[in-house]
Every structure is written in structure tokens, then in C-alpha cells.
Amino acid sequence: MGTPAWEALSRHHDDVAGAHLRDLFAQDPSRAREMVVDAADLHLDLSKHRATRETLRLLVEVAEAAGLRERIDAMFAGERINTTEDRAVLHTALRLPRDARLVVDGQDVVADVHEVLDRMASFADAVRGGSWTGATGQRIRTVVNIGIGGSDLGPVMAYEALKHVSDRDLTCRFVSNIDPTDVHESTRDLDPATTLFVVASKTFTTLETLTNARLARAWLVEGLQERHGLSPEDAQAAVAQHFVAVSTAAEKVADFGIDPQNMYGFWDWVGGRYSYASAVGLSLMVAIGPTAFREMLDGFHAMDEHFRTAPFDANAPVLLGLLDVWYTDLFGAETHAVLPYSQYLHRFPAYLQQLTMESNGKSVRLDGSPVRAATGEVWWGEPGTNGQHAFYQLLHQGTRIVPADFIGFVEPVQPLADPEGGAADVHDLFMSNYFAQTAALAFGKTAEEVAADGTDPAVVPHKVMPGNRPTTSILAQRLTPSVLGQLVALYEHTTFVQGVVWGIDSFDQWGVELGKTMARQLVPALTGEAGLDEHDPSTAALVARYRAGRGRV
Numbered sequence: 001m002g003t004p005a006w007e008a009l010s011r012h013h014d015d016v017a018g019a020h021l022r023d024l025f026a027q028d029p030s031r032a033r034e035m036v037v038d039a040a041d042l043h044l045d046l047s048k049h050r051a052t053r054e055t056l057r058l059l060v061e062v063a064e065a066a067g068l069r070e071r072i073d074a075m076f077a078g079e080r081i082n083t084t085e086d087r088a089v090l091h092t093a094l095r096l097p098r099d100a101r102l103v104v105d106g107q108d109v110v111a112d113v114h115e116v117l118d119r120m121a122s123f124a125d126a127v128r129g130g131s132w133t134g135a136t137g138q139r140i141r142t143v144v145n146i147g148i149g150g151s152d153l154g155p156v157m158a159y160e161a162l163k164h165v166s167d168r169d170l171t172c173r174f175v176s177n178i179d180p181t182d183v184h185e186s187t188r189d190l191d192p193a194t195t196l197f198v199v200a201s202k203t204f205t206t207l208e209t210l211t212n213a214r215l216a217r218a219w220l221v222e223g224l225q226e227r228h229g230l231s232p233e234d235a236q237a238a239v240a241q242h243f244v245a246v247s248t249a250a251e252k253v254a255d256f257g258i259d260p261q262n263m264y265g266f267w268d269w270v271g272g273r274y275s276y277a278s279a280v281g282l283s284l285m286v287a288i289g290p291t292a293f294r295e296m297l298d299g300f301h302a303m304d305e306h307f308r309t310a311p312f313d314a315n316a317p318v319l320l321g322l323l324d325v326w327y328t329d330l331f332g333a334e335t336h337a338v339l340p341y342s343q344y345l346h347r348f349p350a351y352l353q354q355l356t357m358e359s360n361g362k363s364v365r366l367d368g369s370p371v372r373a374a375t376g377e378v379w380w381g382e383p384g385t386n387g388q389h390a391f392y393q394l395l396h397q398g399t400r401i402v403p404a405d406f407i408g409f410v411e412p413v414q415p416l417a418d419p420e421g422g423a424a425d426v427h428d429l430f431m432s433n434y435f436a437q438t439a440a441l442a443f444g445k446t447a448e449e450v451a452a453d454g455t456d457p458a459v460v461p462h463k464v465m466p467g468n469r470p471t472t473s474i475l476a477q478r479l480t481p482s483v484l485g486q487l488v489a490l491y492e493h494t495t496f497v498q499g500v501v502w503g504i505d506s507f508d509q510w511g512v513e514l515g516k517t518m519a520r521q522l523v524p525a526l527t528g529e530a531g532l533d534e535h536d537p538s539t540a541a542l543v544a545r546y547r548a549g550r551g552r553v
């Protein structure tokens, strides 16, 4: 921004912004073949973007001027690029192969990573194989992950995505919200004797997680006594068999009462939203098994290597990140839709919300000065085809520009014949929507075409499909653990690329702190132990109403 490369891009935007995708394809039909990127097992079609090959070239120059090469190298080398927290950013080290070596502060982090992975694998095998039992000797049937943010969204997203490779004799549940109904609904039909809790919290200070863990511990201890006749002492001691922890904070885990032997650690160079390839993925590993988990890590690593080594003009995360900058800063796009054509990926948009918005929702640069352009995008989405019957109307005919990612798979995970017995199976019916939607968004339907259908002239304007709506199509053969890892790493690095161009720290999250502090301070006001005078008039009035409703006037 402010560089000659940025100025050149802005001038180029003036030239191409008015062009319709219909014209861009007419001028350059080969863009369908050439504006594509292959990264590991992912094929990305960028041809339906409101951009030309010249645009991509100029965007790459912007990235070079922003020092992207140096920033990538610094991240992979373990430099402390998260400057506001003075931390290295090394989620990529979580997926390095066993024989790699990366020394940070005199310590080979790869050896540390694999030591924890091996312990996790032994534990996962023991739970899956039935040798790790609950206090009554019964095998574990349900794993309940208690965590929030990065300690929840990654594991739950990946568990849902890879359910088809999970052990169906075991079920995972995920409790995150401090709303007590979450823990209640997640445990009410469970047997404490066959339930294992994984308390996942990087800091082990997060109010929601510790509160839910305490509620779960009380439910376990009480249930083992009432339903299984354990003495209070035995039920208390059973916590060791029914609770494990995932954290960077060993002392706090011990203070909570979880045996440090049953703690799986990670490191401060793993950000919460970048953490599910670490021990934070323990519940997932129990569900899908160590082999599939390692396949997923290999998928992450394949994308890491692509990002680290591919030239920028053939580098998927670089080009996706730059296209996001293109739309955000030059077209004024405010949101970004992610539309997986896979029901298994139904939590993927929610996962990406934390990844992208906690990372890039910033308004100051690394040096504390105000950013020079709009940053971040509001990420949202739902799986297709559900979204087609809900919000696609706005994508097709609304006045806003919403860049959208369509993620689809060639092979179905569950092969099912067409119930009518035709040539098309249900996956064909499903995927025809994936292809149709991006074509309709790009090329639309003109007034002439609508009129030619014999449409009432008064209705023609309502049926015109403007087209020129940008999309990325991401196509992979099949939703495997490896492909899931590749997809996640793709978006992690895309997020980083944007942050580098905007000059921000994509790895801190100071903006979440004030609300947490204020919530803690407000508790006495809610109970009536403290007055309301020190709060702003609006909040005081609302709390007064709440208090009255709870009989605490």
C-alpha cells in the first residue's frame, strides 16, 4: 500500500473493474485453462475472478513489495513475527515429518512435537482398543472435548469432516459455551462410567472452559456415586481416569486436579486458532485414530511446502490471499462466503471465521500506526446446497460483491445410486449444483436471454441475472484426512498473506480482551452485590432489568 506496485495495481483496477466476466472470457478463452493452480491435491480455478492474468502479475508485485518472501521465510524459520506477543509462529512445525529438524531457542521443536504425538497416539490407541477404561472398568464410549475458540472449533470441524473415517463405536461431543445448557445437553444422556473428558485450553485460564470442566467434574463424581455406587473418595479419585488435559500450562492443569501424566502439551508458538494439528486435536485423534491423524498432518505439510516453495504466481495461498486483498481494498467487498459442497464440512465456515477474523480483524499496523486500507473480511457460509435455498438470492442478484469459495469433491464419500436408477448417482445430482452455481454467478442471464424465454416484459428485469460475481472453485478428488489438512493449511496461509500485505500482526488477538474483563467486573452487579453507578447508563439500565427479572432488585 502506497508503493509503486500498489499504485500500478490501482490504475489497473480502473481498467478492469468495469469489465464483465463474459467479456474477459471472450477476450481470453484460455483463461479457463491457465488461471488455475494445483497445490498438493487441490485444484483451484481462479478464472471466474474479476481479474486478468495481468491482475495476478500486479498482485504478485504488491506481495513482493510488501516483503512476503521474507515474511514467509521468517515464519517458517521460527522468528518472532508475532511481535505484539513476542512469539514465534510455528504451527507449520506441528506437521513437519519426524526426520526434519528445526531448532528454535536451542531446542529441536520437531523432536518435541513427535514426542507429544507419540504419547497422544498411545493414549488414542488405548481408548480405542478398550485398554483405557473408566473407573468401573467399562470401555470409553463418549469423548467430550471441553474447550472454546481454537480449542473447540478445529477439533469439532475436523471431527465432523472426518466422521466417515472415525470409529463409530465411539462418539465425540464438544462443549464450548459457558451457557450452562451446553454442558447439560451434552452430558444428560451419557453414562459417567463410559465418558472421558478432554479439557483443552492453551492458557488453562479461559473462564468458559474451566467453568465447564468444573461442571463436568461435578457431574462425573456425582454420577459415579449415584449410578454406580462408588464411594465419594473413589468417585473423586476416578477423575484421573476420566479427565485428560491439553494445554501449554502444566501448573494450572495440576492445580485443576488433572494428573500431569494425563496432560498433552504444546507450545506458545502455536496460536489457538492454528492449534488443532497439535495436542488440541487429541479428541479427534481418538475418534479417527493415529494413522488417519498423521495422514492429516501430512496433508497440512504438503500445503505448507507448496506455500513455502512455489513461485508466487503459481502459489495457491498467495494468489487467494492477494485476490482477497484485491476485492477488499479495490472493490470494497466486505464479506467472503465459503460454500463447501460437502455436508461433512458443515462446520468449516465457522472454523474459518475464527481463523480469518481473529487474525485479520485489525486496524493498526505492526508499528502501531493506523492501517492504510480496509482489512479483514466477514467470513461466513453454509454447505451447499442448503445455502442455495437460503441466501444465494443475494449472491446472485443483490447489489453487493461477495467473493465466494466453492469447495467440492469428485468422489463421494458415501457412494449412493440414484434412487430412480438413472445414470446419475446422488453425488452427480449434488455436484451439478456446485458447477451450475459458479457458472450462473459468473455469466448470469441477460435481459435478452430472459425475454427470449417468453417472459412477461414487466418481469424481465426481475429475472435478469447480472452475473460478474467472482468465485474460486476448489476441487479435490475426495475428502480424506490429508485433503482436509491441505484445505486448512491453504486458508491459514491465505490469511497470513493478507496480513502481510496489510502490514498487520495476524497472530495476536488483543481485541477480545476488553469484553472478557468487563464481563468479570459485571458479575457482582448482576448478583446485586455491587451497585450499577459505575456502569454506563445503557448497561446499567439493562442490568437493572435483568436483576429485577431474577428477583434481585
Ligand SMILES: O=P(O)(O)OC[C@H]1O[C@](O)(CO)[C@@H](O)[C@@H]1O
Pocket (backbone or CB within 6 Å): 148, 149, 150, 151, 200, 201, 202, 203, 204, 205, 206, 209, 272, 273, 358, 509, 512
Ligand atoms: O485455548 P484457550 O487458552 O482456552 O483459548 C481459547 C480461545 O480464546 C481466545 O484467546 C480468544 O478469547 C482464542 O484466541 C482462543 O482460541
